[in-house]
Amino acid sequence: MTKNIKITTEYITLTQLLKEENIISSGGQAKYYLMDSPVLLNGEPENRRGKKLYNHDEISVAGETYTITLAENADELIAIAQQEKEQRAAAAKKTVRDDRIKAQKAAVAKERKEARFAELRKKNGTRAGGFGRPNQGSRHTGPKGPGSWNSHR
Incomplete structure (x- = not known):
């Protein structure tokens, strides 16, 4: 017995038909079904579940024969689906593009911030970000390093 399957898209996959x-x-x-059960597509064995x-x-399949046919208004539905696909692609x-612009703006803002902190460091004579201890140059007043920790003066 042959059963007609009406589709409203250009194609249907074998998995969709089985479901x-x-x-x-x-x-x-x-x-697993396709590994265990023989399926014939136009008289030839088929085991690819994504076959269009x-x-x-x-x-x-399983003693039944199915024929794929397009529904009456399938051409209209296919055209609508194609338009929706194009709209999603444009979006x-x-x-x-918006993400790239946002990233460029963030990079410019970061550069501006770094330049501002560099200016503050230069102005205040500090080490990082305009805050913290001022640079003291080579004026070290105390001992440095592990060898000097145990030295007695």
């Missing part, structure tokens, strides 16, 4: 016809309950089972099935393809491109 739609309740041959398997989840997509994860498709791999197009209009007029015939699939034989993603805009997001990438």
